[in-house]
Amino acid sequence: xxxLVATEEETMLADxxxxxxxxxxxxxxxxxxxxxxxxxxxxxxxxxxxxxWAGVLVPEEAGGSxxxxxxxxxxxxxxxxxxxxxxxxxxxxxxxxxxxQVSDSRAMEALARIAAGDMTYxxxxxxxxxxxxxxxxxxxxxxxxxxxxxxxxxxVVDGAMADRLLVLARTADxxxxxxxxxxRAGITRHKSNMIDARDAAKIDFENVEATGEDVLGQVDxxxxxxxxxxxxxxxxxxxxxxGLAAGAFDMTVGYxxxxxxxxxxxxxxxxxxHRAAHLWCETEVTASAxxxxxxxLDSDPENAELAVSLAKAKATxxxxxAVQEGVQMHGGIGMTDAYDMGFYMKRARVGAEWLGDxxxxxxxxxxxxxF
Amino acid sequence: MSALQSAEExxxxxxDWLEANCPPEMRDGGGTENAxxxxxxxxxxxxxxxxxxxxxxxxxxxxxxxxxxxxxxxxLTRDQEKIFTEEMSRIxxxxxxxxxxxxMLGPAxxxxxxxxxxxxxxxxxxxxxxxxxxxxxEPGAGSDLANVQTYGEDKGDHWLVNGxxxxxxxxxxxxxxxxxxxxxxxxxxxxxxxxxxxxxxxxGVETRPIKMISGISPFxxxxxxxxxxxxxxxxxxxxxxxxVAKYLLTHExxxxxxxxxxxxxxxxxxxxxxxxxxxxxxxxxxxxxxxxIDALSIGLTLERxxxxxxxxQGAGDASAMLKYMGTELNxxxxxxxxxxxxxxxxxxDGDVGNRAGDWLRTKANSIEGGTSEVMLSIVSRRVLGxxx
Numbered sequence: 001x002x003x004l005v006a007t008e009e010e011t012m013l014a015d016x017x018x019x020x021x022x023x024x025x026x027x028x029x030x031x032x033x034x035x036x037x038x039x040x041x042x043x044x045x046x047x048x049x050x051x052x053w054a055g056v057l058v059p060e061e062a063g064g065s066x067x068x069x070x071x072x073x074x075x076x077x078x079x080x081x082x083x084x085x086x087x088x089x090x091x092x093x094x095x096x097x098x099x100x101q102v103s104d105s106r107a108m109e110a111l112a113r114i115a116a117g118d119m120t121y122x123x124x125x126x127x128x129x130x131x132x133x134x135x136x137x138x139x140x141x142x143x144x145x146x147x148x149x150x151x152x153x154x155x156v157v158d159g160a161m162a163d164r165l166l167v168l169a170r171t172a173d174x175x176x177x178x179x180x181x182x183x184r185a186g187i188t189r190h191k192s193n194m195i196d197a198r199d200a201a202k203i204d205f206e207n208v209e210a211t212g213e214d215v216l217g218q219v220d221x222x223x224x225x226x227x228x229x230x231x232x233x234x235x236x237x238x239x240x241x242x243g244l245a246a247g248a249f250d251m252t253v254g255y256x257x258x259x260x261x262x263x264x265x266x267x268x269x270x271x272x273x274h275r276a277a278h279l280w281c282e283t284e285v286t287a288s289a290x291x292x293x294x295x296x297l298d299s300d301p302e303n304a305e306l307a308v309s310l311a312k313a314k315a316t317x318x319x320x321x322a323v324q325e326g327v328q329m330h331g332g333i334g335m336t337d338a339y340d341m342g343f344y345m346k347r348a349r350v351g352a353e354w355l356g357d358x359x360x361x362x363x364x365x366x367x368x369x370x371f
Numbered sequence: 372m373s374a375l376q377s378a379e380e381x382x383x384x385x386x387d388w389l390e391a392n393c394p395p396e397m398r399d400g401g402g403t404e405n406a407x408x409x410x411x412x413x414x415x416x417x418x419x420x421x422x423x424x425x426x427x428x429x430x431x432x433x434x435x436x437x438x439x440x441x442x443x444x445x446x447l448t449r450d451q452e453k454i455f456t457e458e459m460s461r462i463x464x465x466x467x468x469x470x471x472x473x474x475m476l477g478p479a480x481x482x483x484x485x486x487x488x489x490x491x492x493x494x495x496x497x498x499x500x501x502x503x504x505x506x507x508x509e510p511g512a513g514s515d516l517a518n519v520q521t522y523g524e525d526k527g528d529h530w531l532v533n534g535x536x537x538x539x540x541x542x543x544x545x546x547x548x549x550x551x552x553x554x555x556x557x558x559x560x561x562x563x564x565x566x567x568x569x570x571x572x573x574x575g576v577e578t579r580p581i582k583m584i585s586g587i588s589p590f591x592x593x594x595x596x597x598x599x600x601x602x603x604x605x606x607x608x609x610x611x612x613x614x615v616a617k618y619l620l621t622h623e624x625x626x627x628x629x630x631x632x633x634x635x636x637x638x639x640x641x642x643x644x645x646x647x648x649x650x651x652x653x654x655x656x657x658x659x660x661x662x663x664i665d666a667l668s669i670g671l672t673l674e675r676x677x678x679x680x681x682x683x684q685g686a687g688d689a690s691a692m693l694k695y696m697g698t699e700l701n702x703x704x705x706x707x708x709x710x711x712x713x714x715x716x717x718x719x720d721g722d723v724g725n726r727a728g729d730w731l732r733t734k735a736n737s738i739e740g741g742t743s744e745v746m747l748s749i750v751s752r753r754v755l756g757x758x759x
Contacts, residue, residue: 004675005682253755267757270748276757277750281692288671314668362660369663371641371651 002295004288010074013067017078020051025084027340030197033085034343039191039199040161045086049117053088057096057232058115062108064096065115069232070294073239077290080243081250083343085198087120090158093236095121098166098177098229102217110164110179122162122182123229124153124203131356133168133175133226140169140176140210147171149178149186149208157354159201160191166216166226167205174220178210185209196343196350228301231308234355235293238308238315241351242290245283245315245322248344252276252326272329279318279325286311286318309356309364316358319348382454392427393464394420401465408468411502412546421465428467429498435473438481442489443497449681471540472496472503476549479566479619483607492568505623506536506550506569506593507616514745516551517560517613521595523552523567530554530567532575532598538739542578542591545571552600555610566612568604569595585731586719623740624694625673639663640704644711647723655710662703669696688753695746698736705730 006014024044033041048054056072058064072093079088096114099107113119125133138151149169159165159182167178182189186208192200217225253276256267266272293311296304323345327334334341352358397420401407408414408421416422428434431445436455438444447455459466477496480489495501512518521534532552542548548569555563569576575598580588607615641659644651651659676689709716709730716726737743751757 003678003682004671005678005684253757256757265758268759273751273755273757274744274747276755277747278695280750280754281696284689284692285665285668285672285696288675289668291675292671310664310667313664317664362657362664365664365667366639366641366656366660369639369641371639371645371656371659 002299004291004295006291010071013071014074014078016051017075018081020047021078021082021084025079025082025086027082027343030083030085030343031340034197039085039197040087040158041085044084045120046117048086048088049115054092054117055096055111055115056092057100058092058111059100059103059108062111063115064111068294069235069297070291072232072236073290073294076236076239077243077246080240080245081247083244083247083347087122087158087162087199089233089236089240090123090162091119091121094123094229094233095164095166097232098216098225099179101225101228106213107216119164120158120162121164121166122156122158122201123233124156124159124165124167125226126155127151127153129154131354131360133223133230136168136170136175138167138169138205140171140178142172143209146209146211146214147176147178149205149210151205153203153205155192155354156201156203158199159203160189160199165203166229168222168226171220175222176219177216177222177225178214179216180208180210180214194350196347198347198350230355231301231304232297234312234361235290235297235304235308237351237355238293238311239290241315241319241348242283242286244344244348244351245286245319248319248322248326248341248348249276249279249283251341251344252279252322252329255330266329275325276329279322282318282321286314289314306365306368309361309368312356313358313361313365316352316361320352323348378450378454381451382458385455385458388431389458389462389464392424393462394424396420397424397465397467398463399465400460400463406465408465408499409470409502409541409544410468410499411470411544412500413544414499414502424465425467425499432497434468434499435477435493435497438477438493438497442481442493449677468499470496470499470502471505471545472501475505475619475622476503478622479549479606479615482618483566483615488606501547502541502545503547503549504539504542504545504571504593506539506542506548508538509535510537514742516616516741517564519551519553519564521550521552522556523554523565523600525554526599529599529601530565532567532569532595532600534595536593536595537581537590539578539591539593540589542571542593543580547571548576548593549606551612551616554612558610561613563610564612564616565609566606566615567600568606569598569600573598573600575599583731584734585728587728587732620741621690624690624746627694627698627736627740640666640707644707646711647715648711648713651711655707658703658707662700662707665696665700666704669693669700672696688749691741691746691749691753694740695737695743695750698733699743701736702733705733 052065053075055064056067060066091114096111099111127137140147140149162182165180165182168175186206188204190202192202194200256272256276257265259266289311293307296307326341327345330341333339405417408425432440432443433445435444436447437452440446473496477493480492507516509519511520523530523532548571550567550569551564552567553563554565575596577594578591581590581592582588640662644659708726712723712726715722752759
């Protein structure tokens with residue numbers, strides 16, 4: 001197995017990403033978007049595509065940069081630090097990984113458009129309030145040579161803006177994944193008013209027509225394609241949350257050094273020092289789990305499930321701790337909308353829930369560790 | 372052993388050697404107190420096989436695989452060491468020798484000792500001929516370790532040492548002690564300490580075991596009364612022993628941390644619990660999952676730091692972090708094991724072995740070698756740069 005140490009390329013990628021994001025997508029830019037009710041920045045996404053980020057998992061023959069999963073994690077982590085908004089996870093990580101499992105000419109064409117930043121995707125999977133693709137009830141009824149989809153999907157991240165949807169539905173003998181345009185007749189999208197001010201939607205499907213051509217992979221075997229995509233997404237989301245935790249942590253330690261009470265910097269108080277030090281320890285340990293997940297996805301994807309669930313669980317716990325400590329140590333100002341810490345807290349809560357929460361991944365870890 | 376030798380070649384040769392040389396009796400993974408070989412002048416081997424296994428490993432340098440060959444090691448690289456560990460655990464081979472000489476004095480000498488000192492002290496450690504103990508803590512120097520009062524008065528060709536150490540692990544069984552001794556009372560407290568090597572048989576050295584809550588007495592009080600220590604029995608320069616002590620504490624902390632458990636090795640806590648309890652109720656299972664997630668993450672962190680060190684990227688004050696996280700986790704782990712053991716775990720040496728003793732022993736993990744609170748203060752100051 002590859003070593004658990006950042007390669008020169010990964011360090012350069014992180015530095016480059018940091019430099020770009022500090023200029024193009026600082027937290028102040030997110031605040032402007034939030035204030036304007038804007039959940040997608042097309043110009044920013046195009047710039048990211050020009051740097052090879054949209055094509056991070058797209059083969060070079062389709063115009064991608066094909067840097068791999070560990071590199072995707074590096075980018076996601078840097079985005080997380082300053083809460084950069086983009087369809088990176090849904091489109092560049094998950095949809096690209098799904099399409100790559102098929103790699104016929106139609107999929108290659110879609111991958112090329114993803115890499116160019118010309119097409120975005122959202123995954124329409126969950127129907128209940130918790131992540132559970134296996135529980136999919138939405139029916140894709142056989143109709144001549146095609147299907148008719150009827151039902152409702154919820155918490156479709158980037159679902160309001162995406163050009164296309166990957167829709168999970170129940171067919172005669174299992175689950176099938178459909179790749180359809182988001183504006184097809186019978187589809188109604190209801191944009192959700194999310195706490196993290198990002199794009200998510202509830203989507204109604206009313207007798208929506210899907211042909212055999214629209215099936216991604218094989219009928220009744222969605223999981224062959226969806227599982228690798230979900231793992232990639234879970235790992236990248238874990239990386240984003242680790243970045244988010246690091247961002248919240250840096251703000252908090254900075255505040256401990258400047259805020260004065262009782263005539264001295266509050267960072268002199270041991271009660272706060274030890275809590276901050278504990279938080280740093282957790283962020284260090286989390287970084288190892290993230291790096292390991294990237295390495296496993298790149299070198300041994302078949303056996304990466306434990307590494308990915310470990311990373312998502314640990315990152316969820318650490319990000320949650322980081323934002324809780326962040327708000328508490330900032331005191332009253334941390335509770336105000338004018339201060340950025342609240343953004344971190346709300347994004348951490350959404351990230352904790354998306355693609356499986358702590359319990360979901362802890363159960364996976366337990367099962368894979370034999371208990 | 373050539374570093375240029377291919378990894379697979381090394382693995383094959385090692386596997387053959389282990390097959391031919393590791394006695395079947397030594398392939399039970401160790402794990403019990405009785406299986407440990409501490410070595411030393413007065414060591415009584417628990418079996419003939421334990422003796423043979425030690426001698427064969429020592430002849431190859433495998434008791435201290437990463438030490439240079441000149442000092443009794445096998446000169447293995449980090450990659451070879453990984454393979455060595457893998458192959459040893461593949462056949463459940465016992466660790467042939469463990470000691471404070473290997474864990475602590477050895478690394479300190481390799482870093483601070485002269486060539487002559489290395490030649491003099493390291494090979495006997497590697498062969499298990501001399502058993503060392505550590506004289507750090509004193510009644511008035513616990514977390515405030517640099518407050519050592521044991522005093523060595525300069526008498527020209529020797530120091531005349533008087534004072535008391537406490538929590539000296541296995542002092543009653545050791546041949547030699549490496550000790551922090553104040554040799555300058557005028558200097559600031561960190562700058563008047565020397566790192567001395569003292570023979571436990573010297574006149575004026577006495578030890579007294581301390582019975583602990585776990586029922587055993589691994590720790591002692593050690594008393595020095597007018598002990599004469601020759602001037603060449605010092606590591607590093609006079610009055611700069613704190614540098615050696617700090618360096619060595621790093622090793623101690625990594626050792627105590629236990630490094631969690633790697634993804635590859637080590638049994639899952641949930642599986643360990645079901646050894647004694649058929650069905651884990653929801654709360655215990657949830658606690659076990661949390662513990663497992665933390666154990667795997669800490670194990671990976673240990674791997675990452677080793678890989679970083681090998682790649683020439685420093686890991687900073689990693690040892691304080693690992694010590695804190697590893698020992699707190701180990702305490703949790705043993706709390707869960709006590710729960711799963713139920714009333715069977717409440718008897719000394721009952722049906723589930725010495726589970727209570729092991730549980731009580733872990734409580735010292737977050738005290739010895741620097742308390743959890745001291746570790747957090749180190750992180751706070753050195754990593755976060757918060758004001759002292």
